[in-house]
Amino acid sequence: MHSVPEMTNAGSVEFDDFICFAVYAAGHALNRVYKPLLDTLGLTYPQYLAMVALWEQDAQTVGGLGEKLFLESSTLTPLLKRLESAGYIRRERSTEDERVVVIRLSAAGIRLKEKAVGIPGCIVEASGRDAADLTRLRAEIVALREALNKSGTHG
Incomplete structure (x- = not known):
């Protein structure tokens, strides 16, 4: 070290x-x-990240979503409960393993994507950099x- x-x-x-x-x-x-x-959109940044991950791939397990977002289940679970209360997702027990909770987008959650589609472009614009430069920086x-x-x- x-x-x-x-x-x-x-x-x-x-x-x-x-x-x-x-x-x-x-x-x-x-x-x-x-x-x-x-x-x-009525979302916090962590909620937005969860929604983006679900828009990319619906029906993820809580564990898989937590790994993708680098969040512990103790942080992710309350966030998902709020998204469920807002009507954007459903939390369901897996039919194969009751211990596993699967997160699915609701119809409202799917529609929310249409309202959020311009956000990445706004971030690129606010950065004052082009998309290629931001891609390099992200890498x-x-x-x-x-x-x-x-x-x-x-x-």
């Missing part, structure tokens, strides 16, 4: 050199852009996450 402080410039411990803060602050900035867009962030997760398992 390295004992060097987290930094982007070797030998520097200046606040502005910390990549963790840059990523953290960018996340907050993204949330500020998303909030008014999601308010029109770099995912690679960073995977490297950090891998290094965290060797502690």
Whole structure:
């Protein structure tokens, strides 16, 4: 394990050199852009991510959805209950294994996608970057996450 402080410039411990803060602050900035867009849908950002995952693939298990969103079931379950109360999803026990809960989109949840279709474009526009640049940046962030997760398992 390295004992060097987290930094982007070797030998520097200046606040502005910390990549963790840059990523953290960018996340907050993204949330500020998303909030008014999601308010029109009546969704929080985590609820929106769950809906996007379900629009991509309906009928997912709670466990599978949690893995995809990097959320523990203790965080995901209340979020899903709120989406169910709003009428966007149904939680059902699997017919093959009663311990497994399957999440399915309701008709209202399917229709909600039509209202949300413009959100990604708004985020691209707000970023001031083109889609190719954001795709490259996303790939770099995912690679960073995977490297950090891998290094965290060797502690």
